Amino acid sequence: MAEVLVLVDHVDGAVRKPTLELLTLARRIGDPVAVALGAGAGATAGVLGEHGAVKVLTADAPEFADYLVVPKVDALQAAFDVVGPVAVLVVSSAEGKEIAARLAVRVGSGIITDATDLEAGEQGPVATQAAFAASYTTKSRVSKGVPVITVKPNSAPVEPAAAAGTVEALTVSFGGTATGTKVTSRTPRESTGRPELTEAAIVVSGGRGVNGAENFPLIEALADSLGAAVGASRAAVDAGWYPHTSQVGQTGKSVSPQLYIASGISGAIQHRAGMQTSKTIVAVNKDAEAPIFDLVDYGVVGDLFTVVPQLTEEINTRKG
16 A cells, blocks of 8 residues: 655654644555654654554654754655655644645645645545635645645544554755754743643633733633633733733634634634634624624623633533
8 A cells, every 4th residue: 555654743752642643644545654753753653553653764863953944854855765655744833834845845746734634535635724714615635746735733533543663764864954053042831731732622712801911810720621722812912911822813823623712802814714623613702793703613692701710610510
């Protein structure tokens, strides 16, 4: 069967959930061959094999940690040349999209970004995307070369499927541009104990209606009751009520959780562009004419300062 390259997103050997989702999608169109790079790459083989990877190509070198993006592109191209895949799948993060774009240019292929689904087609893989700020859903395929596709987190279930997961060393020759941009320092991000925003299955966001940083603990309490990530609209971030790293929208992060709860968010197109592909959307807003209600699956017209605490209490009671 044809092989599909999957670039592994991991931290010191701990494979992140979006990669396991890619393996589910890859099995629809071929046999997944995982490419794990950097420190701990070899430790990824067990979980990757449990989720369908027939082979795991590994490489470790200082360049992967010390320089930005290009060393990983060199390695992925080396894997591409060795395997001759029918498609290449990458997680749709900022780094992932840059790696995918550079690879597509190098191998002369078309690229599809931010796919939310993938299926086999007679003329190659067919990807589902949201277009024009998620106002339309489109199906696309690459018409030139081997498809390079980035996929949004939460686009597919994680489905275990035992496979060989045979580990093979990947030989990588770094090009002259690999060391062009050096990482000079790193600052660990302070952990909140909550899921990563772009990967979370549930996201609870607050907007202008939260009316101040001092009120965001209401949003956090609801999120914590659900084991969710916390997001914020641009208005809330611009007002200094919540960090920019939590902004959801066209100029923030794009999320596609199973459940998205918007509290005090009007539903401007800037925000909708970052969350409209969520599977189920719930909104709480006291303005019955707010644009967000045109989008939601469930809407509550009411004061978030009344509704959100009651919802949190009810969830905690049911959990207890």
